[in-house]
Amino acid sequence: MMSLDAFSALLVSGLVLGSIYAMMASGLSLVWTTLGIFNFAHGVFMALGAYVAWTVSDAAGLNLWLGFAIAMSVAFMAGLGILIERTVVRPFYGQRDMLLITVMTTLAVMMFLEKGIQMLWGPRLKQLRPIVEGKVSLLGITISAQEAFIIVIAPLVLAALWAFLRWTSTGRGIRAVGQNPDAAKLIGINASAMFAVTFALSAVLAGFTGILLGSLRLLTPGLGAEPLIKAFIIVIFGGMGSLAGTIGAAYIIGLVEAFLITTVGFYWAPSALFIILIAVLLVRPEGLFGRRVA
Amino acid sequence: MTPDLALEVSGVRAGYDSYDVLMGVSLKVGINERVGLFGPNGHGKTTLLNAISGVIKPRVGNVRFMGDEIAGKSPQAVVDRGLIHVPQANLLFPQMEVMETLELAAFCKRAKPEKSANLDKVLQLFPRLKERRRQQCKTLSGGERQMLSIGVGLMCAPKMLMLDEPTLGLSPKLKDELAVAIGEISQTGIPLLLVEQDISFVLSLADRMYLVDHGEITREVSKGQDVDHEQIMQMYFGEEHA
Ligand SMILES: Nc1ncnc2c1ncn2[C@@H]1O[C@H](COP(=O)(O)OP(=O)(O)OP(=O)(O)O)[C@@H](O)[C@H]1O
Ligand SMILES: [Mg+2]
Numbered sequence: 001m002m003s004l005d006a007f008s009a010l011l012v013s014g015l016v017l018g019s020i021y022a023m024m025a026s027g028l029s030l031v032w033t034t035l036g037i038f039n040f041a042h043g044v045f046m047a048l049g050a051y052v053a054w055t056v057s058d059a060a061g062l063n064l065w066l067g068f069a070i071a072m073s074v075a076f077m078a079g080l081g082i083l084i085e086r087t088v089v090r091p092f093y094g095q096r097d098m099l100l101i102t103v104m105t106t107l108a109v110m111m112f113l114e115k116g117i118q119m120l121w122g123p124r125l126k127q128l129r130p131i132v133e134g135k136v137s138l139l140g141i142t143i144s145a146q147e148a149f150i151i152v153i154a155p156l157v158l159a160a161l162w163a164f165l166r167w168t169s170t171g172r173g174i175r176a177v178g179q180n181p182d183a184a185k186l187i188g189i190n191a192s193a194m195f196a197v198t199f200a201l202s203a204v205l206a207g208f209t210g211i212l213l214g215s216l217r218l219l220t221p222g223l224g225a226e227p228l229i230k231a232f233i234i235v236i237f238g239g240m241g242s243l244a245g246t247i248g249a250a251y252i253i254g255l256v257e258a259f260l261i262t263t264v265g266f267y268w269a270p271s272a273l274f275i276i277l278i279a280v281l282l283v284r285p286e287g288l289f290g291r292r293v294a
Numbered sequence: 295m296t297p298d299l300a301l302e303v304s305g306v307r308a309g310y311d312s313y314d315v316l317m318g319v320s321l322k323v324g325i326n327e328r329v330g331l332f333g334p335n336g337h338g339k340t341t342l343l344n345a346i347s348g349v350i351k352p353r354v355g356n357v358r359f360m361g362d363e364i365a366g367k368s369p370q371a372v373v374d375r376g377l378i379h380v381p382q383a384n385l386l387f388p389q390m391e392v393m394e395t396l397e398l399a400a401f402c403k404r405a406k407p408e409k410s411a412n413l414d415k416v417l418q419l420f421p422r423l424k425e426r427r428r429q430q431c432k433t434l435s436g437g438e439r440q441m442l443s444i445g446v447g448l449m450c451a452p453k454m455l456m457l458d459e460p461t462l463g464l465s466p467k468l469k470d471e472l473a474v475a476i477g478e479i480s481q482t483g484i485p486l487l488l489v490e491q492d493i494s495f496v497l498s499l500a501d502r503m504y505l506v507d508h509g510e511i512t513r514e515v516s517k518g519q520d521v522d523h524e525q526i527m528q529m530y531f532g533e534e535h536a
Contacts, residue, residue: 186349187399
């Protein structure tokens with residue numbers, strides 16, 4: 001039997017992981033459903049967002065308020081997302097092998113940006129200041145305020161994303177282009193503009209996740225590599241498509257991973273997680289929340 | 295000067311990849327006119343609408359809408375001008391709800407201010423859509439989807455509508471309902487270009503009709519000219535089918 005404290009600790013670390021994964025995977029899933037590609041540069045977007053915020057807030061005496069750093073980083077990531085879509089995705093849109101070509105081009109972007117970060121920011125280890133300092137008590141255990149902040153902010157960010165897609169004209173336009181680009185064209189929706197917004201949104205989500213994680217972990221150019229792999233798995237596991245499915249899968253995987261870390265240990269947890277996922281996919285090949293196609 | 299023609303297509307050649315489907319098509323639709331386009335399967339009716347609405351670019355020829363040259367313009371630019379193409383067998387947006395789809399369709403700048411007025415019009419024209427407001431497009435019946443498809447066209451605040459086989463696969467009763475609705479739409483001063491396989495449907499609605507054959511317009515029939523069903527079938531399929 002697990003003690004109540006141990007259970008609370010597990011729940012909290014599972015929720016932190018789930019929050020990070022949900023924000024990463026929802027950006028990836030949005031790009032997948034709208035453009036039909038997998039963006040392998042999504043992980044390095046996360047690292048870059050954290051590095052840009054670090055530079056604005058900490059480096060070279062620029063000891064500015066962290067909120068300003070976040071705003072700068074968000075603006076930078078939006079611009080970068082648009083730039084990447086223009087340069088390595090749009091030229092291939094409509095080609096038969098687009099999915100495979102863009103695997104290559106976005107992998108190239110990933111490598112280029114990782115090396116670029118290494119070159120620009122050097123090997124010295126960096127850490128972001130937490131957005132909120134101190135400790136809080138939650139469910140009978142004490143955790144860092146930053147972790148509590150992540151648990152609270154993630155659902156708010158995801159709810160905002162959902163509301164944007166559900167209620168605004170641009171958000172609906174993005175979904176329309178993803179579901180039927182030909183019909184979208186005929187009601188005057190400019191697919192290119194929707195793609196640019198989608199990529200910008202997804203890059204901002206990744207960058208913001210990097211900022212949140214950058215005070216819990218040390219910044220490295222590869223900060224986003226492991227979350228990216230998890231995010232891929234989550235999108236597949238969540239049924240490849242619905243945002244709700246992706247978010248649900250992210251929290252489930254976060255909690256299962258936290259459970260595995262406390263039971264089989266840090267070393268074997270990733271392998272054990274894969275075994276569980278494969279077992280689930282054997283029973284439900286359409287993913288956890290995907291709909292079976294008749 | 296206001297043009298007396300809504301649409302004027304002249305000498306359009308267009309097609310897909312490297313081959314032409316349309317071999318120089320010319321036609322006119324007057325403001326306040328309802329024009330039918332009739333022809334066998336695969337002879338280029340849909341291709342013609344695509345070439346007009348910017349889905350494909352004409353290789354040769356002109357397309358004028360309300361006096362402006364629009365040949366080669368993007369579909370978005372054509373929608374912005376108010377020429378709306380309601381495509382054949384439109385699946386719309388499978389995971390979107392009916393009401394959401396209608397609201398979305400008022401996407402262009404011109405349509406936004408008229409959104410709630412047009413929504414009222416559409417729901418009055420097709421009360422069934424109101425009953426189905428929260429249903430996803432992919433679960434709609436064929437008839438309901440066709441109504442939604444036309445409704446979506448109306449939400450774009452059209453100055454002219456091009457309907458591609460609105461009665462495809464519908465029962466006679468639904469066809470009649472749709473004919474009434476389309477008639478009401480054109481009564482509000484919206485010129486129509488109507489592609490149809492059902493000759494009596496075209497004859498009941500259109501003031502004038504073009505016959506399309508192998509990518510060319512081979513005949514023009516006005517309402518006054520008493521051309522009946524059988525004569526047209528003969529023209530297309532030869533004596534034995536008539
Ligand atoms: N996207 C496309 N790519 C290549 N060829 C096409 C495409 N769309 C149509 N075609 C071809 O162009 C020709 C004309 O097709 P079109 O759809 O214009 O016919 P239609 O008159 O609308 O027929 P229907 O009454 O069956 O709808 C056909 O031979 C068709 O195969
Ligand atoms: Mg057709």
